[in-house]
Amino acid sequence: MNGKDLLNAMTEINQEFIEEAEFSEIRIHPNKKRNIIRTVSAIVAVAVMGVTAGAVSEVFTHRETVENWLSGDSRQQLEEQGLVSNYIAENEYFRMTLETILNDGFTLYLIATLEPLDETAQEFLQENGSFTLNSDFYDADTGEMMHYHGSAGFHVENGKNLIEFQYGIESENISRSAEIAFSLSEKHYPDKNYLMEGLTIPIDLAPNLKVLEFQSESGESVYLSPFELYSRTQDCMTTPISRICLVKKNGFRIEIDDDFELSGLSSKGGASALVSEESDMKYSYLDFDKIINIDEYQAIEFKNMNNNEVITYTLKAE
């Protein structure tokens, strides 16, 4: 199968979607405009308190942006927290600068910038506006290959060459240090793999973000991190869900489809479970398109699509 097959298959999609896209006018929701100042202030405050919390990944995409908003001391504290990184990996073709590491113990989310160092690399980027990188994790101590679900992708945003990485972390790997090595798909980029040779990033797989556990009356748990909601068991998430609400401590409810972009698979169509190939563990997750302050929330409500029953998960006492 190739991209053309996919494009052809698009012809027969649900006709409602074809008409929806024809007649709708898109209006930008004013609240979706990110308030960088507010978010950065929250991060600085949290760093001073010595509590790890969510970081705005896009703020730290560009080092100059970080230095515009944060004092040298604050930036240093965040670096110590592991939220801002300036690790550089380089070969003769590319320089990869790791800008941000977000790790909630379930998902590892990294952002790096990629600079071409010669004409060959420059040409490659100009010909390929976006592409997927294969990534392999190796135990830093033993060299043993580790298994990860996830992907890394290159794209251009605001004139910067970015790579976004997102990987699922197996709980048994949390205490390990790893190296990530990159390669290009042989299928899509034959004979181009030399461009990525030697580009490796060392990464500590220990979480650097605070996560809160919410529990149902029956003892099942879901976890809320600054950038996602997840469950390590299949019990709750495989129930078809029609609505998810985050309940703030002030009682205000935020339905996930309203304020957040639901970029996981568990949307109105129902929840999905992903089975790890290497283990029997099942897990589900919904990742947000913006960073939230998890300390604002006291409960999470899931509405069962089949019987409209609302199942409430309340914040578990630490």
Added chain:
Amino acid sequence: MEDNEILELFYQHDEHALQEIASKYGAKLKRFAMHFLGNEPDAEECLNDVYFKAWNAIPIRKPEHLSAYLMQICRYTAFSMIDRQSAQKRNAVLVELTNEMEQCIPDVSAPEQQTELSELLSEFLKTLSKEKRILFVRRYWYGDSIREIAEAFHWQESRVKTNLFRIRKKLELFLKRKGFFI
């Protein structure tokens, strides 16, 4: 004339049905065909093909959304015409869209089951917010350029590209999870 009335003409094999769809949808279909085919003679040929196919198919298929159905026939026909054309006439729009879609396909083989793939694509589109879904459909169904989408959404072009990139990544993951790739 309302769509249900036009459909009724088709079911009765009344040739006025073709006049009605030409009158109501002809201009739109031709613009759509032009977008992919790039020239008027080919677009006209495509349009005539659409009417012919609609005449044969509608009484059997009984579509719920006439406009979308005609657009689907038009898309199919335009793509088939492009396939038949020589390499020198490769369509730039299609090449660009195809290259982007390639990123949704991992390094494994997949069964050539277009019907199943179409159903999965619809299922995937349901998981998206309305805004993201329209963005994706405008790009990969309607073939809109990044600039056209940016203007319609009142976004910067970079934001359109970033969002499309993320949706393509999600699609790749979705297809993998559905076991479509072996």
